[in-house]
Amino acid sequence: MKKVGEPAPKTRLLRAAAALLAESNGEPVSTRQITEAARVSAPTLYHHFGDKEGLFDAVVAEGFSEYLDGERSLPTSGQPIEDLRMHWDNHVQFGLDHPHLYLVMFGNIRPERRPSMVASAEAFLEEVLARAAEAARLVVSPHEAARSMLAANIGVTLMLIAEPAAKRNLELSAMTREAVISAVATDSEADPVTDTEGTPSVVVAAIALNAALQSSHPDQLSSSELKLFLEWLQRISSRSGS
Template sequence: MKSTGDPAPKLRLLRAAAALLAESDGAPVSTRQITEAAKVTAPTLYHHFGDKEGLFDAVVAEGFAEYLDAERSIPASGQPIEDLRRHWDNHVQFGLDHPQLYLVMFGNIRPERRPSTVATAEAFLEEVLRRAAAASRLVVTPREAARSILAANIGVTLMLISDTAEKRSLELSVMTREAVLSAVATDSEADPVIDTEGTPAVVVAAIALNAALQSSHPDQLSGPELKLFLEWLHRISSRSAS
């Protein structure tokens, strides 16, 4: 416990490992690369982390803390389903932001050395769903719902990561998200209470379009697209805050 004396080596190892992992495009990262980048010799690594996997576990733990922070920064908005959407999107976004880290966290599924991250993410999601179960109506137990959502969420994220950047489209994510969510919870009961008083032009136009769409479905949008479009339209129309 020296207050002054820890400029780095353990921390340098962590940083170096994280950086090399992020850069290396899926290629394995060797301990020698790491120790060299951290300007440290091999035993230092094993003294502090015991193992190569121990080091990577620490890296993952850091990334996972960031992930959970982002998750926790999504507050309960009063609309649980909407919260679930944001959590889903946050999950996907994290995967696309840190693909290599994500693959270590969620892609490397070995029964023996099970990363606790999956279980933790599952538990966290379950918690969100428990709130959803209280507020809105949940069709299954939070546990089952969490597993289903997380499985689909991971599957989608892995597929998006494996796509090249230009081919990548979030439509896959949005579509699958809506599919799973709508099956797990009753989407929304509340029809919009519309007061056209001091509402912005955007809201008015959105409501008008929504009304027009009731009588005529455009064929430019596919079913799920239309469904989602209508929902977004609904979201814009029912702006309650501020």
């Protein structure tokens, strides 16, 4: 019988599954464990999710939807590098606020198998970084920058989750954030086209033009001309060619 103020059975199943998955250390989680933790019967699980795997899929999808909604709701400051800092901090805070959910989303890594949530989070971050590229603030492509930033962001968040709350040092996050930003972006106070940190100005300019063309789809060029031009810009933007 449902207690007054108690979440609905579907919500209890989602929460129980997320907690059990996070605490499983890679071991299988049974239907019985989930239903006992959620205080529901197996038919209730089947009614809402079809089977156990359907429940697990729903846990990950709901967690990522909540995370992405939070990311998309952040205001744009008009300063691309500040926006990157804001998204980084929001990512860390989401993990600390929802540790079990975060571990299900980003912590269940298997060799040679990339979680779909990681790819989706990376795609969103690449959108944010494209704005920095258009402002001539990136020294690598948005794709390369997104992979670097997300890898570091996830690593820091997992490390902070593993620490006792009373001993967490959030300066670790800030230090790592600034180190990654300095590796992929130009100093916001410097002239982006005359970069002083060792990246040729032509590379920074090519990255900016590449991002601008992909977002604006200019009609002055045919599709084949645009494709060829973007290929040239990609070659110039590549670090290996700098």
